[in-house]
Amino acid sequence: MDTQFRVWKLSEKRWIAGAEPKFGVYTPYNWLCNTHNEGDLVWQQFTGVLDKDNNKIFQGDIVEFEHSDYTDIYKDVGEVYFESGIFYFHRKYEFATNDVKSLKVLGNIFETPELLNQ
DSSP: OOOOEEEEETTTTEEESOOOOOTTSOOHHHHHHHHSOGGGEEEEEEEEEEOTTSOEEETTEEEEEEEEOSSOEEEEEEEEEEETTEEEETTTEEOOGGGOTTOEEEEETTTOGGGGGO
C-alpha cells in the first residue's frame, strides 16, 4: 500500500487536491510546499483501513464505532489520531482489523467538529 495523504489549508478552510508526496521527484507535494505556507497546511495520513461503506479513514476523521462491555453493545463517536506509530480513535481504542467492522466515517475535525459533541 502506498502512503496516502490529504491536506487541509487552514487559512482557506478547504482541502487541497493532489497532495500525494513522492519523494525525490517534482510532484504535487513539492508544488504544495513551494506555493503555500507550509505552516498553513495540515497533512493527514490514510490509516490503511476502510469503513463499513468502503470510505478511506484518515487521521482527523470522526468515526462512529461500536464497542462492548461483554454484555451490551454501545455506539460511540471519536476522532482518529496517530500516536507512537499507531492509529487510535476516541478513548485510545487501538485500530485492529477485527475491531473495525462497525466503523463509519461521519465527518472530520475541520468541516464537522461538532460531531465530537454527540
